[in-house]
Amino acid sequence: MKSPEEIFEILKAEFQDAVVEIDSELPVEPIIIVDPLAINKIAQFLRVNEDLQFDSLMNLSGVDDANGEKITEEDGTVTIKGGTFSVYYHLHSTTIDHKVVLRVITDKNKPEVESVDPVWKASTWHEREAYDMYGIIFLNHPDLRRILLPDDWDGYPLRKDYENPEYYDGMKVPY
Amino acid sequence: MSLRTEEMVLNMGPQHPSTHGVLRLELVLEGEVVHDVKPHIGYLHRCFEKHAEAMTYPQVIPYTDRMDYLASMYNNFGYVEAIEKLMEIEIPERVEYIRVIMGELQRIASHMVALGTYGLDLGAFTPFLYLFRDREKILTLFEETCGARLLYNYMWVGGLSHDIHPDFVRKTKEFVDYFRPTIIELNELLTYNKIFIERTANIGICPAKEAINLGLTGPNLRGSGVKFDLRKNDPYSIYDRFDFEIPVGEGLVGTVGDCWDRYYVRILELEQSLRIIEQAIDQIPDGDVKSAVPRRVKPPKGHVYHRVEAPKGELGYFIISDGTVNPARVKVRAPSFVSLSAIGEIAKGYLIADVVAILGSLDIVLGEIDR
Numbered sequence: 001m002k003s004p005e006e007i008f009e010i011l012k013a014e015f016q017d018a019v020v021e022i023d024s025e026l027p028v029e030p031i032i033i034v035d036p037l038a039i040n041k042i043a044q045f046l047r048v049n050e051d052l053q054f055d056s057l058m059n060l061s062g063v064d065d066a067n068g069e070k071i072t073e074e075d076g077t078v079t080i081k082g083g084t085f086s087v088y089y090h091l092h093s094t095t096i097d098h099k100v101v102l103r104v105i106t107d108k109n110k111p112e113v114e115s116v117d118p119v120w121k122a123s124t125w126h127e128r129e130a131y132d133m134y135g136i137i138f139l140n141h142p143d144l145r146r147i148l149l150p151d152d153w154d155g156y157p158l159r160k161d162y163e164n165p166e167y168y169d170g171m172k173v174p175y
Numbered sequence: 176m177s178l179r180t181e182e183m184v185l186n187m188g189p190q191h192p193s194t195h196g197v198l199r200l201e202l203v204l205e206g207e208v209v210h211d212v213k214p215h216i217g218y219l220h221r222c223f224e225k226h227a228e229a230m231t232y233p234q235v236i237p238y239t240d241r242m243d244y245l246a247s248m249y250n251n252f253g254y255v256e257a258i259e260k261l262m263e264i265e266i267p268e269r270v271e272y273i274r275v276i277m278g279e280l281q282r283i284a285s286h287m288v289a290l291g292t293y294g295l296d297l298g299a300f301t302p303f304l305y306l307f308r309d310r311e312k313i314l315t316l317f318e319e320t321c322g323a324r325l326l327y328n329y330m331w332v333g334g335l336s337h338d339i340h341p342d343f344v345r346k347t348k349e350f351v352d353y354f355r356p357t358i359i360e361l362n363e364l365l366t367y368n369k370i371f372i373e374r375t376a377n378i379g380i381c382p383a384k385e386a387i388n389l390g391l392t393g394p395n396l397r398g399s400g401v402k403f404d405l406r407k408n409d410p411y412s413i414y415d416r417f418d419f420e421i422p423v424g425e426g427l428v429g430t431v432g433d434c435w436d437r438y439y440v441r442i443l444e445l446e447q448s449l450r451i452i453e454q455a456i457d458q459i460p461d462g463d464v465k466s467a468v469p470r471r472v473k474p475p476k477g478h479v480y481h482r483v484e485a486p487k488g489e490l491g492y493f494i495i496s497d498g499t500v501n502p503a504r505v506k507v508r509a510p511s512f513v514s515l516s517a518i519g520e521i522a523k524g525y526l527i528a529d530v531v532a533i534l535g536s537l538d539i540v541l542g543e544i545d546r
Contacts, residue, residue, distance in 0.1 A: 029480065055387050059480060061493050061506040088493065090480045094387055094403055101480070122390025125516040126508075133224070148217040148545060157225055 001098045004030040007052065015042060029101050036087070036104035040114040040140070046091065046100075047119050054091040054100065057120035061088045062130030066160045068108065080161045083108045085136055089116070106136065115141040133158035180205060185527075189218055193296045193531045196541030200518075200530070207526045212519045219545035227505040232258055232472040233332055235505065240326040242509060242543035245288050248281035248317070249485040250543075251330035256411060257481035257492040258332045261474040269462035270334050271413045276347065276455050277317070277329065278412075279448040283354070284313040285486035286394075286441045286448075289538040293438060294365050296535040297374045302365045309357055312350050316343070333467040339459075347456055351449050358445055366442060375438060376429030379521050379533035386432065389517040392510050393488025394444065395537055398424040398437030405484035417454050419447045434536035441538070473500050487511055487538055509543035 002010075008022040011032065018038035024030035034042055046054040068083025089102040106113055115138040116123050127138045128147040135156040138144055146153060152169070155162055166173060188199040197218035203211040223242065227235045239250040252274060259266060291306035314324045321329045321337050329336050365371055381391065386399040396403055404421040406414040422443035424436030476498040482491035488510030495504040514537045522533050 029478070031478075057390060058482060058489065059491050059493055059506070059508040061504075061508075063495060063504050063506075066497070066503065088478075088480075090491070090493070094401070097408065120390070121388050121520070122513055122516070125512060148220045150217070157222065158228075 001096055002051065003098075004032065004100055007098075007100050008032050010049075010051070011042060011045075014045060018042065023103075029099075031088070031101045031103045033103050033105065036106045036113040037139075038114070039087075039089075039102070039104050040116055040119065042102070043089070043116040043119040051096075053093045053095050056092045056094050057116070057122045057126075058090040058092050058099075059088070060090075060116075060123050060126035060130065062086070062134040062136050062158070063088060064134060064158060064160045065105070068161075085111045085134055087113055087130060087136060111136040112139055113137070114139050117141055132156070135159070182210060187530070193535060194541075195292065195535070195539055198515075198539075198541055198544075200534075202527065202530065204527060207528075209522050209525055209527060209530060212522045212530065214515055214518060216515070216541070216544050219541050221546065223507070223546040224505055227502055229501065231500045232474070232502060235502065236331065237326065237328045239507075240328055242507065242546055243285075243485065243487060243490075243511070243540045244325060244542045245540055246281050246285040246486045247325060247327050248277045248329060249285075249483065249490065251327065252278050252412075253481060253483040253485065253490045253492050255330045255332050256483065257479050257494050258472065258474060260481050261477060261479045261494065261496060262332075262469070262472070264333050264467055264469065266333065267462045267464065267466055268413075268460045270464050270467070272455050272459045273335060273339055273464065274330060275412060275414065275417075276452055276459075277320075279451045279455075280313050280316065280347070282448045282486045283445055284310050286445055287313075289441055289486075290361070290365070290438065293535040293538075294371070296531050297371060299365055299368065299371060302361055305357065305361070305364070309354060312353070316346060316350065319343070319346075331465075331468055332472050333465075333469050335464040338464045344456055344459070347452065351452055351456075355446075355449060358442065362442065366439065372428050372435060374532055375434040375536065377433050378429075378525060378529045379434045379437075379536060380430050381432045381517070381521050383432065385520070386517075389520060390513040391488070391517055392513070393484065393486070394440045395437055395488060395514055397422065398440045398536075399432035400424050400426075400436075405482060405489060409482070411481070411483055414451075417451045419450050422447065434532050437536040437538075471500070473498070482508070485510055487540065487543075488514065507543070507546060509546065511537075511539040511541075512544045515539050515544055 011019045018035040020033040022032050046052050063086045065084045068080035071079050084105050087104050092099050130136045132146045183204045185202045188194045189197045199215040201213040239254045240247040287306040287310040291303035294302040318324045321327050381399050383399045383401050386396050400423050402421050402423050422440050474496040478495040480493045482489050491508035493506040497503040
């Protein structure tokens with residue numbers, strides 16, 4: 001069994017700059033922040049390494065960090081500029097029985113994250129959901145389509161700056 | 176002379192008796208052989224996660240009821256435990272015991288539906304009626320306790336909405352005594368039925384390694400022979416105090432990890448749940464079930480991922496708090512969502528009639544898939 005700090009040291013030694021930092025300030029679980037474009041290699045390493053053996057992806061979740069710059073226009077409307085999205089990976093090893101949380105941070109204007117689908121097949125639908133709800137693009141995903149919403153839906157509803165559409169398919173939506 | 180063959184796409188659903196809800200499967204076939212299954216979901220999407228961000232923490236609990244509507248108690252259980260972990264609330268012993276008893280009763284009720292409808296999918300009508308008759312007794316127990324038959328809103332952050340009523344202990348014991356023999360009856364009716372075995376043994380085999388990689392959990396994972404149960408492997412609440420076993424698939428009539436194994440694990444789990452209830456029911460300590468309920472639920476800034484062993488598998492709540500009374504993010508890792516995503520891999524190479532057997536053996540509920 002390894003603690004998140006030990007896992008961080010192992011990853012740092014293997015991947016240097018791609019592993020950014022460990023955030024253990026927050027309550028409950030420490031998180032390791034890594035580079036979104038190296039996550040697939042890091043995931044592969046985490047799964048096959050003898051001392052780590054993270055064979056199970058418990059959860060994958062997209063998150064809007066709500067950290068953009070708020071701009072209030074003259075007429076009172078508020079728009080959010082910039083900011084980031086995150087993807088959290090909760091991993092567990094069924095053989096060694098230890099856990100770790102990874103996080104990648106990606107720019108809201110160009111949200112691109114490497115897919116971990118080849119490493120854990122459990123991620124296929126989770127990544128589609130994150131794409132559906134936040135518009136995060138998972139590079140090299142085998143089947144990146146909307147999953148819960150209709151294919152012709154406009155916008156990404158779980159973004160904090162999402163506005164409820166007035167029309168759907170030309171029909172007025174009553175609220 | 177060679178015959179030209181080509182793939183055919185066949186739609187199953189959205190209205191179909193054996194899709195257990197509104198689900199469309201796109202079957203890619205060559206003759207009768209399944210090449211691929213592409214599930215199309217979202218027909219029941221109700222924006223749970225978006226709603227949750229506009230609610231206060233306790234207001235989210237009724238929404239969790241409506242995810243896996245056959246196991247509402249357990250959805251409450253996972254959610255309130257996640258918040259309690261974030262807020263570091265100490266729970267009275269009495270509450271812990273009642274939660275475990277309710278959780279296990281709910282597991283039995285959920286498995287009853289799973290087993291009954293599975294028989295129904297494959298043409299056995301009688302077990303379904305027997306199981307629904309018995310499930311009614313559990314629902315009555317719940318109704319007498321909290322007033323609702325299906326959607327309970329029973330577990331609150333830090334406590335429970337109602338204490339158990341004075342007759343609850345006696346009636347639960349009566350139910351345990353009544354239900355135990357009906358498992359034997361069910362085995363005679365369905366489990367060892369020749370036709371049922373023909374339909375399920377050696378069908379939809381999922382090897383252990385692949386099951387873990389596909390993210391299968393709960394009875395589906397244990398059916399593949401992996402001895403993994405969060406109640407034992409990552410204990411939460413007071414499950415470490417009880418003596419029970421983790422049944423796994425052994426390939427009694429076919430191969431390890433086939434549909435029959437997944438079905439049989441659920442049968443064996445009924446008995447284990449009864450054992451937990453029997454141990455817990457005599458130990459319920461006195462106390463006030465609302466003494467630890469906070470007046471205002473306002474967790475500190477932070478995030479938590481808490482998972483519990485729901486009847487259908489690993490139910491995880493990922494909650495981010497920004498220090499206000501509304502959650503910044505609630506993501507649910509629904510067990511059925513991941514189980515259904517695996518159907519393409521499991522059903523590949525089997526016949527079209529087996530798709531019904533495989534889908535039923537995964538025990539999905541569309542309410543929590545679409546959220």
